[in-house]
Amino acid sequence: EARREAEVANRAKDEFLAIVSHELRTPLNAILGWAGMLRTGKLDHETYARALEVVERNAKAQAQLIEDILDVSRIISGKFRLNIQQVNLESVVAAAIDAVRPAANAKGIRLDARVEARAGPLPGDPDRLQQVIWNLLANSVKFTPDEGRIEVRVSRVNAHAQIAVEDTGQGISRDFLPYVFDRFLQADGSFTRRHGGLGLGLALVRHLVEMHGGMVKAESEGEGRGAVFTVTLPLRGGESLKRGGLDPSPPSGGAVEALSSDSEESRALRGLQALVVDDDYETREMLKTLLGQHGLQVSTCGSAGEALDLLKQDESEGLDVLVSDIAMPGRDGYSFLGDVRALGARGGRLLPAIALTAHVRAEDRARALAAGYQMFVSKPVEASELLSAIAAVTGRGPV
Secondary structure (H helix, E strand, C coil), X not given: CHHHHHHHHHHHHHHHHHHHHHHHHHHHHHHHHHHHHHHHCCCCHHHHHHHHHHHHHHHHHHHHHHHHHHHHHHHHHCCCCCCCEEECHHHHHHHHHHHHHHHHHHCCCEEEEEECCCCCCEXXXXXXXXXXXXXXXXXXXXXXXXXCEEEEEEEEECCEEEEEEEECCCCCCCCCHHHCCCCCCCCCCCCCCCCCCCCCHHHHHHHHHHHCCCEEEEECCCCCCCEEEEEEEECCCHHHCCCCCCCCCCCCCCCCXXXXXXXXXXXXXXXCEEEEECCCHHHHHHHHXXXXXXXXXXXXXXXXXXXXXXXXXXXXXXXXEEEECCCCCCCCHHHHHHHHHHHHHHHCCCCCEEXXXXXXXXXXXXXXXXXXXXXXXXXXXXXXXXXXXXHHHHXXXXX
């Protein structure tokens, strides 16, 4: 039994590390891709401004992912400390709501709050308590469909403050509910999962709440029926909490080589027609601009289904190469290529295909090649590597 539990834990960690790799490489792909094009100095004013915006947004997203990982590491190793002071829960909740409001507004989600004045103040770390509420709200926004509703309630129950975040989202299955706060588990860790992220947010919530002497629980009536997360914190007892603080170390960056659009390899690719399939909008736009700068005519699709519809309409006529992501919602890149190959067999034509993915384990590469991709390129993509792969599979360069 102990061996079985250890094997399950190891598999969960392996899956988590694969997700970490994917989630870190995805924003890095957009950052390095646009940075390389910025260095060429050939972008018009509008595209230049958009590139800077994309780089900044993805850098912030990556920094937050790294901070979540470091926070969990500090907690596990016992090096995490709280900066204890008297906390006004109303201001902390308001700040957390303001932070997630743009994401909620983008989905048309109604965000309400009810705060009892007598539910505080309480001893705690204001930044970390805001992080707790922000993580719960961000989780609800992620899993609540458009035009849904999220409510935050703060009340006093005897000698405790109680914070409840209730949503009308997709809910939590009965089987997964006991594991919702575990570090290395996600309800959906497959290549076709619809929601990104590391799955560390709720684990951090539990750790931070427990360090404040409180507790957190999750309730749901099942899938499709929403969820309620309730945090209970003592209104007294700050002396027993750990004091001190840690300054997070900023992530280091790197540079990327710019590739001339006048190179021999680039000239050989001019006029090729490429189809890029990726569920990440910014990755699609970056690749379209990058390949377009080197003379390719590029079409983009955000899903396998959309790409198949396009291929059926055009029957692949004139298309020279397919560049496809692997991890996509609904249908992954493996099954997608199988459908493309079946479509091509009826037309008597084999479309050259390149797998472009943030899943970079040896087994991922082997599976992609076995599925029928001629080349495997990892994210973040380097322009020279992708162009060389296109040249190889289209016969415009060395294999």
